[in-house]
Amino acid sequence: xxxxxxxxxxxxxxxxxxxxxxxxxxxxxxxxxxxxxxxxxxxxxxxxxxxxxxxxxxxxxxxxxxxxxxxxxxxxxxxxxxxxxxxxxxxxxxxxxxxxxxxxxxxxxxxxxxxxxxxxxxxxxxxxxxxxxxxxxxxxxxxxxxxxxxxxxxxxxxxxxxxxxxxxxxxxxxxxxxxxxxxxxxxxxxxxxxxxxxxxxxxx
Amino acid sequence: xxxxxxxxxxxxxxxxxxxxxxxxxxxxxxxxxxxxxxxxxxxxxxxxxxxxxxxxxxxxxxxxxxxxxxxxxxxxxxxxxxxxxxxxxxxxxxxxxxxxxxxxxxxxxxxxxxxxxxxxxxxxxxxxxxxxxxxxxxxxxxxxxxxxxxxxxxxxxxxxxxxxxxxxxxxxxxxxxxxxxxxxxxxxxxxxxxxxxxxxxxxx
Numbered sequence: 001x002x003x004x005x006x007x008x009x010x011x012x013x014x015x016x017x018x019x020x021x022x023x024x025x026x027x028x029x030x031x032x033x034x035x036x037x038x039x040x041x042x043x044x045x046x047x048x049x050x051x052x053x054x055x056x057x058x059x060x061x062x063x064x065x066x067x068x069x070x071x072x073x074x075x076x077x078x079x080x081x082x083x084x085x086x087x088x089x090x091x092x093x094x095x096x097x098x099x100x101x102x103x104x105x106x107x108x109x110x111x112x113x114x115x116x117x118x119x120x121x122x123x124x125x126x127x128x129x130x131x132x133x134x135x136x137x138x139x140x141x142x143x144x145x146x147x148x149x150x151x152x153x154x155x156x157x158x159x160x161x162x163x164x165x166x167x168x169x170x171x172x173x174x175x176x177x178x179x180x181x182x183x184x185x186x187x188x189x190x191x192x193x194x195x196x197x198x199x200x201x202x203x204x
Numbered sequence: 205x206x207x208x209x210x211x212x213x214x215x216x217x218x219x220x221x222x223x224x225x226x227x228x229x230x231x232x233x234x235x236x237x238x239x240x241x242x243x244x245x246x247x248x249x250x251x252x253x254x255x256x257x258x259x260x261x262x263x264x265x266x267x268x269x270x271x272x273x274x275x276x277x278x279x280x281x282x283x284x285x286x287x288x289x290x291x292x293x294x295x296x297x298x299x300x301x302x303x304x305x306x307x308x309x310x311x312x313x314x315x316x317x318x319x320x321x322x323x324x325x326x327x328x329x330x331x332x333x334x335x336x337x338x339x340x341x342x343x344x345x346x347x348x349x350x351x352x353x354x355x356x357x358x359x360x361x362x363x364x365x366x367x368x369x370x371x372x373x374x375x376x377x378x379x380x381x382x383x384x385x386x387x388x389x390x391x392x393x394x395x396x397x398x399x400x401x402x403x404x405x406x407x408x
Contacts, residue, residue, distance in 0.1 A: 127401070170399040185399060192396035195374040195389060197331070 012103045012193055013094065013120055013202050014038070016186070017113035018128030019161045023174045023182070024107050027128060030183035036190060039097035041106045044070070047085035060090065077204065078108060078115040089116075095204050103190065110164045117167045122200040124193050125168040126186060133162060134173035216307045216397055217298065217324055217406050218242070220390070221317035222332030223365045227378045227386070228311050231332060234387035240394060243301035245310045248274070251289035264294065281408065282312060282319040293320075299408050307394065314368045321371045326404040328397050329372040330390060337366060338377035 016024055028040060044060040046067045055061050062070070067086045070076060079088030089106055097104045106123075108116060113125060165171060170189050174182040193200070220228055232244060248264040250271045259265050266274070271290045274280060283292030293310055301308045310327075312320060317329060369375060374393050378386040397404070 126399075165401055168401045170396070171401050172399055185395070188392045189396045189399060191389070192374070192393045195376055195393060197369055197372045197375050 010199055010202075011098050011101050012190065012200065013098070013123035013204075014103065014105045014190060015113050015116050015120075015123045015125045016105055016107050016128065017110050017126070017168070018174070019110065019130060019133075022128045022130050023176060023179065024128055026179055027174060027182050027186060028105060028107060030179050031186050031190075034180075034183055034187060036187050037103070038105045038190075039093075039100075039102040041089055041093055041097075041104060043107075044076070044079075044088045044090050045085060047087075077106070077119050078112050080109075080112060091204055098202060098204070110161055114164050114167055120202060120204060122202055124189065124200070125170070126189060127165055127168040127171040128182070129171050129173045131173055131175050214403055214406075215302050215305050216394065216404065217302070217327035217408075218307060218309045218394060219317050219320050219324075219327045219329045220309055220311050220332065221314050221330070221372070222378070223314065223334060223337075226332045226334050227380060227383065228332055230383055231378060231386050231390060232309060232311060234383050235390050235394075238384075238387055238391060240391050241307070242309045242394075243297075243304075243306040245293060245297055245301075245308060247311075248280070248283075248292045248294050249289060251291075281310075281323050282316050284313075284316060295408055302406060302408070314365055318368050318371055324406060324408060326406055328393065328404070329374070330393060331369055331372040331375040332386070333375050333377045335377055335379050 016028065018024055032038075032040075042056060042058070042060055044062055044067065046062055046064045047059075049055065049059075049061045053059065053061075064086065067079075067088065070088065070090075071079060075091050076088035077091045077094060079086060081087075089108065089112070094104050094106070106116065110127075113127075116123065117125060172182055172185045172189075220232065222228055236242075236244075246260060246262070246264055248266055248271065250266055250268045251263075253259065253263075253265045257263065257265075268290065271283075271292065274292065274294075275283060279295055280292035281295045281298060283290060285291075293312065293316070298308050298310070310320065314331075317331075320327065321329060376386055376389045376393075
């Protein structure tokens, strides 16, 4: 009997990823707006704070040597260097939110999601696709391509981003004009995950 | 690249199950009402047709020898004998609906769902729970039972039905006064399954 439980009380870790510019931030803002409650994990960075940015809201701003100390202490779930600035997902913040029983949303690029898949395999991995990626996938499936060359060119462009797709649980095509629909889909995924019989086991 | 696709175009087989009286029929009627489109599989039976029942709508009514011929021809996904009447899920009807691209909902008792799990493991299995079963599971999880004996009595009663729960993908607690919520949950599960990256492979 101990394996039998709906898991509705366990908080989830949701990893929202996808190519740059696909609309991850807008989606997160919109699902908050339509009533989804979650803890959004603020990224730690070593880059300069820009005017208007608030420490602890936009980012946690750290000096490089402090960031490297945290790396050494294994305090990031995932980190990366982009244009000689570091960005990291603070492990402790995720852990604390889960301890409070809150679902956690982590926004990362596709490469970061691949790293997180190794660290927290039982998180819910959602890939936001551009409509053109969605079209591409449909076309591959339907095998009725307009022209072999055109399809190949598009495939090459999207291939790098798409090759991580199998690591994900769900993919949602984000049509920019229809953010409501994207947000409803993500909301539906989160709600549905609460009905899973087999619990997702999160160890951080 | 061939393994990469959102699977949105593939129809699903949804097996809706749960203990007798939990509200399976009412849930199916309600999700139809709130706009979910699907093919509902009509059960074949050998029992007498009752006044008002329509062949092909309520059931397919068959004579026992014709039913047994269909058993011999492997024409049922699942069948059972209940009070010397036979009930079966016609394989051909499921196959034809899927070929038309329609999602299929099959309503069966828990034992029938266990059989279907072997026949079509990649169907979406939803277990409708009574609130008392849900309470029970919560209590087992929380381990703050009011009294050991009371809990054990309830556990024994529900154990037989609940022991099949791990075969299911999702469970939904159906509160009779809040059928809308149950139906929304089932609708959400069906919508969310369309966003799965890993396709469900249905072979019938």
